[in-house]
Amino acid sequence: MDGFRFRCYPTEDQAQILRQWIGCQRFIYNAKVGEDRYFRRFAASALALTGTPIPIDQTYAQFKTDLTPFLADVPAVVLRNGAVRWKQAYQRFFKGLGGRPTIKTRHGRQSVWLTRELFAFEPIEAAPGHYRLLIGCGKFPVGKLAFTAHRAFEPPASLHISLDAGRWHVSFSNETATETPSETAIAERLQRLPIDQLQAATVGLDRGVATPVMTSDGQRLVASPAQQQRLAQKERRRKRWQRKLARRRQGGQNHAKARAQVARTYRYASDVRRDLAHKATRVLVDDPRYQVYALEALRVQSMTRRATPKPDPERPGHYLPNNAKAKSGLNRSILASGWGQFKTILHYKAARAGKLVVEVPPAYSSQECARCGHIHPDNRPSQARFVCQACAHHAHADHNAAQVIAARGARLVADGQVVEKPKKRCALKRTTVGPGEAEPAGLIPQTPVENALRRGRGNTTAPRSTKQEPRATSQRL
Numbered sequence: 431m432d433g434f435r436f437r438c439y440p441t442e443d444q445a446q447i448l449r450q451w452i453g454c455q456r457f458i459y460n461a462k463v464g465e466d467r468y469f470r471r472f473a474a475s476a477l478a479l480t481g482t483p484i485p486i487d488q489t490y491a492q493f494k495t496d497l498t499p500f501l502a503d504v505p506a507v508v509l510r511n512g513a514v515r516w517k518q519a520y521q522r523f524f525k526g527l528g529g530r531p532t533i534k535t536r537h538g539r540q541s542v543w544l545t546r547e548l549f550a551f552e553p554i555e556a557a558p559g560h561y562r563l564l565i566g567c568g569k570f571p572v573g574k575l576a577f578t579a580h581r582a583f584e585p586p587a588s589l590h591i592s593l594d595a596g597r598w599h600v601s602f603s604n605e606t607a608t609e610t611p612s613e614t615a616i617a618e619r620l621q622r623l624p625i626d627q628l629q630a631a632t633v634g635l636d637r638g639v640a641t642p643v644m645t646s647d648g649q650r651l652v653a654s655p656a657q658q659q660r661l662a663q664k665e666r667r668r669k670r671w672q673r674k675l676a677r678r679r680q681g682g683q684n685h686a687k688a689r690a691q692v693a694r695t696y697r698y699a700s701d702v703r704r705d706l707a708h709k710a711t712r713v714l715v716d717d718p719r720y721q722v723y724a725l726e727a728l729r730v731q732s733m734t735r736r737a738t739p740k741p742d743p744e745r746p747g748h749y750l751p752n753n754a755k756a757k758s759g760l761n762r763s764i765l766a767s768g769w770g771q772f773k774t775i776l777h778y779k780a781a782r783a784g785k786l787v788v789e790v791p792p793a794y795s796s797q798e799c800a801r802c803g804h805i806h807p808d809n810r811p812s813q814a815r816f817v818c819q820a821c822a823h824h825a826h827a828d829h830n831a832a833q834v835i836a837a838r839g840a841r842l843v844a845d846g847q848v849v850e851k852p853k854k855r856c857a858l859k860r861t862t863v864g865p866g867e868a869e870p871a872g873l874i875p876q877t878p879v880e881n882a883l884r885r886g887r888g889n890t891t892a893p894r895s896t897k898q899e900p901r902a903t904s905q906r907l
Contacts, residue, residue: 458512541592634836644828724839800833
């Protein structure tokens with residue numbers, strides 16, 4: 431699967447229409463979340479809902495009422511896709527890929543999902559391999575959307591148009607023509623190598639806060655000095671605008687301007703992390719010396735949790751000091767290092783090159799000597815220094831840890847302990863249709879079942895018949 435993300439440049443009128451589409455699709459998504467919460471809360475207690483199955487479907491017509499006339503000003507496909515996105519989120523929940531769908535706010539990154547009914551890529555005759563993007567339909571025209579394609583692509587079946595801190599993007603994905611070898615096949619091929627060749631072909635990668643990535647051959651993969659200087663400037667600017675934001679009235683234009691300034695500083699930091707991850711992984715994957723990339727199996731989500739409050743046993747209602755401020759600062763530093771993004775990008779680039787990424791246990795990797803294997807807390811007297819208490823080996827602490835990780839990764843491959851994790855996917859497709867709606871081309875619709883559902887609020891007795899999928903026995907409520 432190849433992903434594409436291009437900058438697009440809508441006009442003022444086009445941006446206004448796209449914002450309206452984004453808001454209406456978000457409204458349908460949030461309405462489905464609220465409806466689901468209502469049914470789950472009162473299914474066992476309200477008399478009118480006794481025996482009624484909780485609807486997990488893609489209907490949305492019940493939200494088009496006299497109280498929501500704005501929904502008639504956008505294409506029905508936009509509303510339908512909002513319900514489809516909610517259903518997809520529930521499918522991810524059932525497969526263990528995330529939690530239940532929650533309310534989406536109008537702050538942060540916003541996007542609208544469009545299917546083929548509302549866009550078309552037309553080839554440009556004067557420029558082979560280039561396309562123009564047309565958005566809209568006969569009743570709701572948007573026009574030609576200017577975008578910059580930095581690499582060749584094939585027209586997709588659906589796309590997302592997103593807005594983040596004043597910057598618009600069009601993104602989509604396509605199936606790749608070439609098959610990527612599986613991790614199991616790559617590991618079996620590397621396992622046949624002699625242990626000395628395998629160790630020479632393995633590079634360890636130590637991820638840290640001061641140095642985002644340190645390799646076992648001594649490379650420090652960090653942001654450029656110019657980027658570090660600008661990040662410091664953006665940090666000072668963000669704090670200044672956050673103080674202004676706190677003093678301005680919510681809902682006003684000046685408040686919105688201050689929020690936009692704060693969002694731009696976060697956007698720059700995100701761009702720097704993405705740029706560093708792509709460049710660092712490209713340098714590593716293109717190096718012909720290495721076939722195995724060893725990383726620590728870090729649980730970033732657990733490492734960045736908030737400090738747990740400690741109740742004071744002597745004073746009820748009071749809490750003991752728990753270094754919450756220091757822990758919050760460490761969490762920000764870990765998240766700013768982009769450990770997870772680096773691992774994700776390295777995984778797919780290495781797989782395309784026929785190389786392997788393995789994760790090794792992280793226990794005592796910073797205290798173990800890469801030369802003799804001695805483990806002791808005193809081996810690391812400071813954050814940057816490593817001095818072995820047994821053999822007097824001294825080195826940079828991150829460099830020594832990377833060498834330990836490389837040795838563990840080589841042993842893991844040599845012992846045949848590389849296990850490919852099954853990938854859980856949730857396809858972007860509609861599985862049920864409402865009255866008068868068509869199924870997208872290329873998809874096989876499932877036969878829906880008629881169920882009598884009461885979608886009214888309160889103890890209403892007026893049932894409404896909708897099409898709903900048969901409820902699986904493994905669904906959790």
